[in-house]
Amino acid sequence: MAGTDASIYRQFEEAVRKGRLVAMATALTGPTIGAKMLLWPDGRSEGSLGEPTLDAVARERAAQVFASLRPERLTVETAGGPVELFLDVQPPPPRLWIVGAVHIAAALVTYARTLGFYTIVIDPRTAFAAPERFPHADELVTRWPDAVFAEVGLDESACVVVLTHDEKIDNPALAMALRSPARYIGALGSRRTHAKRAAALKALGLEDAQIARIHAPIGLDIGARRPEEIALAIMAEIVAVMNGKIE
Amino acid sequence: MRELMPTLERWRNQQKRIALATVVRIYGSAPLPLGSKMAISSAGEMAGSVSGGCVESAVVQEALEALRSGRPKLLTYGIADEVAQSVGLACGGVIEVFVEPLPEV
Known part of the structure; x- marks a missing residue:
């Protein structure tokens, strides 16, 4: 050369x-x-x-x-x-936005990067979003996710996974994602948690059809229990959506 | 390409030189799409893939030769090619691979 x-x-x-x-x-x-x-x-x-x-x-x-x-x-x-x-x-890689710098997120970053995603972990709680916990993430952002989403704008290729279990963080992030054309939106939590969340999102002005876009309980049913297994179930679901196998 | 970046960086930190192999033509069915890439270090290590394992070891030899000579090379592997018969492309397609030494960054 x-x-x-x-x-x-x-x-x-x-x-x-x-x-x-x-x-x-x-x-x-x-x-x-x-x-x-x-x-x-x-x-x-x-x-x-x-x-x-x-x-x-x-x-x-x-x-x-x-x-x-x-x-x-x-x-x-x-x-x-x-x-x-x-x-x-x-082509630019698809972006996976992970809200919640939790244990599942660490495994999810590993799988997503292997599959060619650009990974961004967001958590306003500095104790969680510590760089030494996420050396493998493309970006680690210690801010409120809804503020970040409002700033960058989520496009049709964006995938959003919400994992904090803290409704103060999760719900505004979800509301913002549901108002965007994001390709995949998933939220961690049981059916009961999700029913509660759906009610809260409705109170934030979202409609049933919008709320129905959320994948919850999150991930394909592979009997996942450990955080790494849950991350695998989530990743598999995202791949299935990207490949048009499920909506 | 992006997935190769951490490996390229590691090899450079280890003062190794690097060659890049890219699939630049596909006839018939091929295991990996056009543009697929494999990086090869001057120590003979590889990252990525051009054929899912069929012709990688032959490509490594060519890459090491390209690093020695400093010259890029266009290679053909497939059923019509004698070398490829010995190397083997399981799917029966033909691929062309461009091997080039990368600049030292």
Whole structure:
């Protein structure tokens, strides 16, 4: 990799690490094999594939790759003969928001990261949200979750899991999540706890149809008892929802 | 790609050099999608996967060679390929893998 390509590769890696949408074109054959061009969704690009036609084609195809979020392989006719081109795209990972820095959350972060989720643990209680308990989380936020949700806005790919058992923390967070297009919303607690919670959410102005979006009792029924097993049941349920197996 | 990051960081801290292998073409059925990646350290360790285990050991050899030469390489594995027959791609598809040395960050 030449010097410029090295700097481009570093920017690519940095974007991937931070969960930003980015694409990279690489010449797979030809005199400039290995040359790279970094492409951003806003149309900017950096670096060169070493041949004007290759650069033009890469820029032209970038929009398509950003729309489909699938990598693409092309053969480009250049003055020096055909060159194989690969357009890699790294979509931002789905975000899993975990409210409650509890024991289940620690195991859930492990499973979620293995499955490619970006994990954010939120708990306003500093005793729980201690960095040494969550060294593996992408982010650990010691704030009120409803305030955080209001600030960032939950999108269609967001998954929200509420685990504190403290209605002062859980219910405002749930209310905010239910007013968003979040893909998955789950809350820990028995049927009885959930009935109580549903009543409280109604009092906060939410409708039955909105409240029905909550997965509760949370997780697939795998007979989970230990915190790690409950985390596995939750993760399995999220995967099933993401894959369209359940609503 | 993201899931490889902690491993890449660890290898760099250990002063190891790294090669990256990417699936850049798939014919027929293949075990992993286009763009799947495997990282290989100069000590011969691997992280990630390009074929779910079918051709990984062959790719490691090519990656070590790429680290020695400093040159990237486009490789083909599959039923039509003699090397692939010995290495074996269980699903019967053909994949192309691009192996390149990564810059030292």
